[in-house]
Amino acid sequence: MYLLCLMVNSNLFSQIALEAFQIHANEYQRPTMATSAASAIGNALFYINCAAFARLLYLVPFIGAALSFFVTCLFMAYYSFEYKWVHLQWSLDQRLRHVERNWAFFLGFGLPAASLTFFLSTLHAGGVFALIYPGYIILATMAALKPIRAPATTATGVRAIHQCRLPNQIPFFWPVAAATFTMAILLKKLGVPNVLAVMSEKKDQLGKIV
Template identity: 40%
Template sequence: MSRPYASQGYGPRATEGYSSRATYPTFLTPHNTAFQQLKAAGRGLFDAFRWDAVIRLVSSDAEVRSNVFKSLLLNIVSLSSVYFFDLLLQPLTHEHTHWLRRNVGWFYQILWLLPVVGISLYLNSTWCSHLARRTYTLQHGSRAAVEPPATYLGILNSIATSAYRVVMVFTSVVVSFALRYIPYAGPTLGFVFLCWVDAYYCFEFIWIARGYSLSRRMRHLEERWAYYFAFGLPSTALCMWGSTLANAAIFALIFPAYIIMAMHARPAPIDPYNPTGGDPPKHPSPFIPIRIPVFTPVIWLNDMIVRVISLIGHVGGPRPSSATPSHRRKPSVDSVESAEEGSIPLEPIAPSPPSTGTRIRVSRGTRPGNRRKLD
């Protein structure tokens, strides 16, 4: 009688079954999961049009206003130079047979356009850093941002972070151009990828101020892919209609405004694994991905570049001695990962072995507490 009694749901085994069922995770339906992602995308699109926050902050703070106006004037000069070449100079010299008139466009690009755009992008990055720091301080206080230590290692870490960031910008551009060559879906995939890339660079300042590592920044974006796609959509759409230099100048022109918007944004969902915030939690449907590995090809290219640079450095540097262990001679995966994080690993200094000229003699019959005699 005990077995039928337990099988009908009245015995101790049935009680254990109910407790296991209570701890089993519950999932949202695919329809509800898609609705949560659409809500996050709508929130991202709303945050990308917060021009009221930009105007309010620029009009209320003199330092923010100064950085925005300097960036605005310089990028207007570079954008005017680009359109002067694209719309006026290049059509006038296109059909000329004379060598000088035919190549005046190249001289204009090399002697004026490329230096102006390059200086504009460099100064714009510096001013945007000051703008982001000031905006973050106004929102969260003067001691909220995580400042790098003013030490030798801190300087090296800053240099490594900046160098890796430059490489990441380059590889992102390479990946976006490569995606465009995919048949049929290439242009759409390149546009979607650039939406995520633009959103990443708009939020990068606030993530760095909060002390996020590179892996945590990318995981944060990839787990909220719908929100960040919608946030990067307007800026990417504005920078897709002109030449490459014109698109870069337009992005540099609107970049300060989107940094301010990112500072006032509230990425959604707060917990991607419990988007409704309920208790007990309800996980998203397995049929809709929680995380999309957007930056996997970028990180792969970055790792390859870092490994090549490490190999070149080892080839060009002094050869290791025969006493050096083999695992110390080649670049390790840990060094590549630390370069991703913007840190320089310091190898521990092994203690030197005792000199062969010094001998240690222990007298026979001595107890452990006795002292050792040195020759």
């Protein structure tokens, strides 16, 4: 029953994303069947590794739960924005670098969903997520990142407000990406085509953030 719900919800989520794009951008580009199949395999590998990485972090003594919750927030945000990034034709590497460079934004974006599901069982978390995820898809479609304004300066050139600088980029996706690309290479050697090409392709779409 749980797997059946996942399949049905996945189809409904795609339709919601389609409607949101048509309303917001008046266009929607659906990938070819070959690309869709390869992307589906790559996405499956990626999310399996995300779940495994979050679980391994949870086992770290003392700080494991906090680290696992942190990456879960980011994974939730990534999953919500994935339809938008597929529409923009971003490769997996472009998506991961984008989240790492804007980690504070995506941390806050995924925080409510992670808070509602992180401490539940798998079945209960899946049910709650199925209820809130359509709204997240719409929010991700409409979201726009804005540049941070620099603090004001006084006449002497001294900053009026002293701010604590956060890291510009946190490579938290590195273990997941390394494992995913390694598995994609193994699949290519076994005769599964296009997976590595889809994941590695550069389309130079970073300027099309809407």
